[in-house]
Amino acid sequence: APEFRPSDVMRHVDYLTRPELGGRLTGTPGEKRATAYVAAYLESLGFVPAGQDGTFFHDFEFPAGSSLGPANGLTITTSSPGGNSATIDAELTESWTPLSFSQTGDIESGEVVFAGYGLQVPGDEENDEYDSYVHLNVADSWVLVLRDLPQNISAEQRQRMARYGDPRRKATIARDLGARGIIFVAGLNSQVKRDVIRFDANASQAQVSLAAISIDNEVASKLVRAGGHDLKELQTQLDDGEMAMGIPMSGITVKASIEINRRTGKGRNVVARLPADSTADVTDKIQFPVAMVGAHIDHLGRGGGSNSLARSDEENQVHVGADDNASGVAAMLEIAQYLVDQRNSGRLKMKRDLMVAAWSGEELGLFGSQAYVGDFKKLYPDAPIQEPSDDDIAIAHAHGMTPDAASLGDAVAVYLNLDMVGRLREKLVVQGIGSSPGFEGEVQRRNVPVGVALQLDRTSTRLPTDASAFVARKVPILSGFTGAHEDYHTPRDTPDKLNYDGNADIANLFGLLTRGFLMSDEVPEFKLDEGQSTEEVPRARLTAYLGTIPDYAAGEVKGLKLSGVASGGPAETAGVRGGDVIVKLASQKIEDIYDYTYAIEALKIGEAVEIIVNREGKDVTLSITPGSRD
Structure with missing residues (x-):
């Protein structure tokens, strides 16, 4: 009818x-x-x-x-001052994998350069520029970088850097500097669930024109040790957010064959x-x-x-x-x-x-x-x-x-x-x-x-x-x-x-x-409110996971009302319930979804923080430990 x-x-x-x-x-x-x-x-x-x-x-x-083809192979070769050489074994999907946006084909052998967290974060009136590549030549080299962000930076620094920590963004920076490939490693201080970034068979991203791979901490530690350094020490030096010079890993070379079958x-x-x-x-x-x-x-x-x-x-x-x-x-x-x-x-x-x-x-x-x-x-x-x-x-x-x-x-x-x-x-x-x-x-x-x-x-x-x-x-x-x-x-x-x-x-x-x-004789005028834009802005890459489900139809509520929480997630474990209104997270006042997203950017995986929810008119203080999204 x-x-x-x-x-x-x-x-x-x-x-x-x-x-x-x-x-x-x-x-x-x-x-x-x-x-x-x-x-x-x-x-x-x-x-x-x-x-x-x-x-x-x-x-x-x-x-x-996409799927990984049979021709994937990784060869890491070390050479000593005496001329002896050895290889570091890495098993596909277990200790290394290409990333879904990687270049494919045979990637020529090149030396390895360590570039810290691989970040380039613009400065502003209050903050200095952060550049992992200062005075570092990575042309025709493989760049070894740590995943995500420095582990022990302040919440404010984490919020400022979060949207620059995406692997694809890091790969693009390395490509633009002339690198042959980029190698991601979690590092021993990281609390991610998996050392190796999972190959996303459902990814829809176009490829970046350089090789992009992920290796586990064991293989990375051997590589760095062969270059005369210690992976944990290098990461710890960077985890306070201070810049440090990159390091050429002399005597280490990497070559790879990458086959990714992309379906349409x-x-x-x-x-x-x-x-x-x-x-x-x-x-x-x-x-x-x-x-x-x-x-x-x-x-x-x-x-x-x-x-x-x-x-x-x-x-x-x-x-x-x-x-x-x-x-x-x-x-x-x-x-x-x-x-x-x-x-x-x-x-x-x-x-x-x-x-x-x-x-x-x-x-x-x-x-x-x-x-x-x-x-x-x-x-x-x-x-x-x-x-x-x-x-x-x-x-x-x-x-x-x-x-x-x-x-x-x-x-x-x-x-x-x-x-x-x-x-x-x-x-x-x-x-x-x-x-x-x-x-x-x-x-x-x-x-x-x-x-x-x-x-x-x-x-x-x-x-x-x-x-x-x-x-x-x-x-x-x-x-x-x-x-x-x-x-x-x-x-x-x-x-x-x-x-x-x-x-x-x-x-x-x-x-x-x-x-x-x-x-109507007239058509609506297209005119955005002040502050609105049709252009996309860099999205934050939220590494911390809380398992909350916002209620977008909650109306005029000061805070973030939840329609539910994910079963077995950090929020449920902490005692957060559907119907709660989050009003504070890790000392950040929460008035809407934007405050909440900004606060999550500041969280560190595995580090408990205070969350305050309003439940039936009363504030309830709980402790929540963020999990890892990866």
Whole structure:
């Protein structure tokens, strides 16, 4: 029925979460069945194809993981002043492994240079620059570096350095300095779970043009000892955060053969169009700028990738993804049905066409929506795409996109996104309010007949969902979200746990918003709030793990409210519970998710800190010992 009925939402969710769809992993038969269902349903409503070659589908390629080939080999040779040579044995995957972003092929033999923690951290008014490569020539050498950050630096130093400690960033620095390869070692002072960085078979990163490998502490200790030094002593000298000169390891050479088989898969989006004119068909020109509604249809399959948070007893179970994101697709289909009925009955005089999209590849890295905006000009040659300015090109490069797809502001009036809208508890979080000056009033006005409790988020435009592909191209966005929960990315995200009444109400609100944008003579102005940016910033690499699950729909709470804690994690062990509000962590006052993330950057693995939570109106002080994410 064209009304927003919970029973209709339930029927869509029921199909998308059936076991035979296998968790809708991108590129699988389950994804094909799910996208075929959505395309057939939209076609039955009267939508026309808006994908490739007159179809409802838009195909895209995506990195589908990688594996180690048989040709991997590592040779470490030591030579004494007397001319005698020896080799240090290293067994693949046990004591060494290539990293997933490594260059492949035969890497020539080169000498080894120790470069401390391999960091280059810019200075500022209060802090000096930190550079592990000062006066160190690493051209054509293998650079041995310690993982992560100095162990005994202050919380303030850890926060400042955290976003520069990622292995790929360190590898890029070594590459730019002319190194032949980079060798990562944890060091004897480190408290990581594994000496050797695990080879990530699900990684989607492009390769860096130098060899990148990880070796265990035993092999590293032998290597350093053969160079006349002690690994623990070298690390201890650096762990207070003071810079030290790098050291050439004379008499040590390394060569490697690296074979990584990188696979490419093919996924598909569903893209359909509702023409403003009910008599129009697929051959008629699109009326730009269109309004667009989207939701991602893919999920995690059986959870084999690193995104799964399944418990050990849940391994290889189908992740049906009821909330994430069958709930969003169901809401989108309800909106589509409502708007068709409104147009056909004469109650909606559309000034522009409507596009509806079911994205795939979101869980793997937003591949489907990013590919779509990258192919926009190819899909719609008549689209009014502006020639890119210098700013557009910079934004495009920052997002890894081609410059000619940098600005879609004249082609897409607004993009509305629905991602995890099935567990309405207290409030619906509406993100992207800060992408257009009129959005706050528009959302409040359209919500009057619906009455959903709202939390309007002006601060978030760079979202980890498909809306980010559009805001980066100067398209105003609104994104609905009902918050994370303890079943997120596990097989426990099942249909019986959804709030179908709330799901239908959210569809109603976003349907009324879309209706307003379709009827208006004016399109929303793209203008970010002060302090907002479409460009990505370097993300912190959080090495410490607490096992907390934030409640993003908690509303106006001073602190960070938790919807749950991970089973067996440090938070549960410390006595932290779902429903607690974290107000202080390691002497840092916590008022929101940003304070919390910043505080975690300062934590040291294995070092207990004080955490204060507000529980039922009373502050409770606990001790929590951070674990390692790796």
